[in-house]
Amino acid sequence: MAQSLDRLKESPSQTAGPYVHIGLTPNFCGIGGVYASDLGATMVNDKTKGERIGLKIRVLDGTGTPLRDALVEIWQADADGLYNSPVEMRGAADPNFQGWGRCPTDMDTGLCTFETIKPGRVPFRDGSLMAPHITLWIVARGINLGLHTRLYFSDEEKANAGDPILARIEHRVRVPTLIAERQGDTYVFDVHLQGEKETVFFDS
Amino acid sequence: MPAESGSNRRPETGAFFQRDRSWHPPALTPGYKSSVLRSPQKALLSFDNTLSEIAGPVFGHAMLGELDADLIYNFAKPGESAIGERIIVHGRVLDERGVGVPGVLIEFWQANAGGRYRHKKDGYLAPLDPNFGGCGRTITGQDGGYAFRTVKPGPYPWPNGPNDWRPAHIHFSVFGHGFAQRLITQMYFEGDPLIWKCPIVRGIADKAAIEALTASLDTQATIPMDALAYKFDIVLRGRRSSLFENRLEGN
Numbered sequence: 520m521a522q523s524l525d526r527l528k529e530s531p532s533q534t535a536g537p538y539v540h541i542g543l544t545p546n547f548c549g550i551g552g553v554y555a556s557d558l559g560a561t562m563v564n565d566k567t568k569g570e571r572i573g574l575k576i577r578v579l580d581g582t583g584t585p586l587r588d589a590l591v592e593i594w595q596a597d598a599d600g601l602y603n604s605p606v607e608m609r610g611a612a613d614p615n616f617q618g619w620g621r622c623p624t625d626m627d628t629g630l631c632t633f634e635t636i637k638p639g640r641v642p643f644r645d646g647s648l649m650a651p652h653i654t655l656w657i658v659a660r661g662i663n664l665g666l667h668t669r670l671y672f673s674d675e676e677k678a679n680a681g682d683p684i685l686a687r688i689e690h691r692v693r694v695p696t697l698i699a700e701r702q703g704d705t706y707v708f709d710v711h712l713q714g715e716k717e718t719v720f721f722d723s
Numbered sequence: 724m725p726a727e728s729g730s731n732r733r734p735e736t737g738a739f740f741q742r743d744r745s746w747h748p749p750a751l752t753p754g755y756k757s758s759v760l761r762s763p764q765k766a767l768l769s770f771d772n773t774l775s776e777i778a779g780p781v782f783g784h785a786m787l788g789e790l791d792a793d794l795i796y797n798f799a800k801p802g803e804s805a806i807g808e809r810i811i812v813h814g815r816v817l818d819e820r821g822v823g824v825p826g827v828l829i830e831f832w833q834a835n836a837g838g839r840y841r842h843k844k845d846g847y848l849a850p851l852d853p854n855f856g857g858c859g860r861t862i863t864g865q866d867g868g869y870a871f872r873t874v875k876p877g878p879y880p881w882p883n884g885p886n887d888w889r890p891a892h893i894h895f896s897v898f899g900h901g902f903a904q905r906l907i908t909q910m911y912f913e914g915d916p917l918i919w920k921c922p923i924v925r926g927i928a929d930k931a932a933i934e935a936l937t938a939s940l941d942t943q944a945t946i947p948m949d950a951l952a953y954k955f956d957i958v959l960r961g962r963r964s965s966l967f968e969n970r971l972e973g974n
Contacts, residue, residue, distance in 0.1 A: 525821065526819050526820065526821070526961065527817060527818075527819050527820075527821055527958045527961075528743065528746055528819065528931075528932070528935065528958060529742065529743065529746065529747075529819055529906070529958050529959065529960050530906060530908050530935060530936065530957050530958045530959070531746055531747050531748065531908065531927050531932045531933075531935060531936060532747045532748065532906060532907060532908050533748070533894075533907070533908045533909040533923060533924075533927075533936065534755075534757075534758075534907075534909075534923060535894065535896075535907045536894060536909075537842075537844055538832065538840045538842045538844070538845065538894075539832075539894070539907075540842065541832040541840060541841060541842055541856075541857050541858050542830050542831060542832025542857075542858050542894055542896060543830055543832075543896060545856065545858045548841075548842055548843070549841075549843070550798070550841055550856045550857070550858060552798065552856075553788075553790075553791075553797050553798055553856050553858055553859075554788065554791070554858075554860075555788075558782075558786075580760040580761050581759075581760035581761070582760060586761070588844070592905070594775070594778075594779070594780065594902045596775075602774065602775075602778035603780070603781070604778035604779055604780065604781065605734040605781065605900070606734055606735070606736045606774070606777055606778050606900070606901070607774075607778060608736065617780055618780060619780035641773070641774050641775055642774065643773055644771065644773060649773065649775070652775070654775050654776070654902060656902070656905055658907050659761065660757050660761075661755070661756075661757030661758045661759075661760070661761035661762070662750070662758070662761055662762075663747065663748040663749065663750055663752060663755075663758060663762075663926055664744075664747045664748065664750065665905060665906070665907055666763065667776075667903075669775075684768070684770060684773070687768060687770060688768060693765075712760070712761050712762065712763055713760065713761075713762065713763060713764055717763055717764065717765050718763075719765075719768050720763050720767050720768070721767060721768050721769075721770070722742065722744070722767035722768065722769040723768075723769065723770050723771070723772055723773075723776050723903060
């Protein structure tokens, strides 16, 4: 016998279930007066630096039906590519931008909307720049472990072509599943949980 | 920067341990029917964390209201309180190295003592409690510790099999220091025979993993003549040392 590594195991995940709103967006589901507002509902203020953009996200199941009980969180860098996080060593991020947002999918349409800013470029591990992107984390009834993926931007073709994460996708026909389509100031992004157009999800 | 406030130690910037996906329930667990059409089927794209996964949002204690960690009173009318077994749930948020994770937001939600959620999608015939909302939140202290007060939720039937019941449980949403540590799970109660029959729980293959989600009755932490206590530790992914890796700020 050798020494024990003395490590713990991560708590196993369990689904967020159909009532995730009660815990994470109580005002959205009619539980008022506990929190002044739902966390992550507003990402920008008048002083936030950067180009204002909207995101319209849907999450579709294996039949193509939008989920109406999912919850999406996003995490992104500021306009200069800096994260508002203690591990950010390259400088101070915009104090008027936390970089994190949360939105439940609409109970009728399944649509999830964010008002945010376009993120700057963040370095990869080797110091080269990744294309601008937003990290997505998706939970819902029927999802046993939160799904991690990224949203890239259709008008960043050159940066996308050089992105080290997109470059790792073996089946190139799947790359477009991570690219949101620009329509005016809004990017439209459908997440497909299954099927021919299944989104590339991450294990990172 | 809650972890390091008042110290001149550098924050940890290492990537997180690889997730042991055989320990978690797989995406497709057919006994839990909702997973069938909502489970990705293609291989995941694996890569070591970049700064986008290593970094994560910070939430300050200033956002917390006085009753945020007290579900017995945070929705109740003045002078009234929620109905049910009064309990305290406490524990620590640790990482896989056994280190406490300070300054992280925990949010929790649950059914009332009768097993009914305050949600328009829940039509169970058990009544709503006018004094119970079912949500709460707190932020871990310097040692990763947390505690909140609530009533013990009831078990309830749910539409899956013709006669499936959820064991009593509390949902937990936990942030870590990096977004790759983000986790949602459920806490079960020691001794509940429904745990081992539940199709959602049974998505987890390893008995030890299920036990890791089962809170112990903690008689040392009870308040005499007032509330029982359950202890529930939560473990997040561990962080690698960056001592011998390239510094994130560039080479």
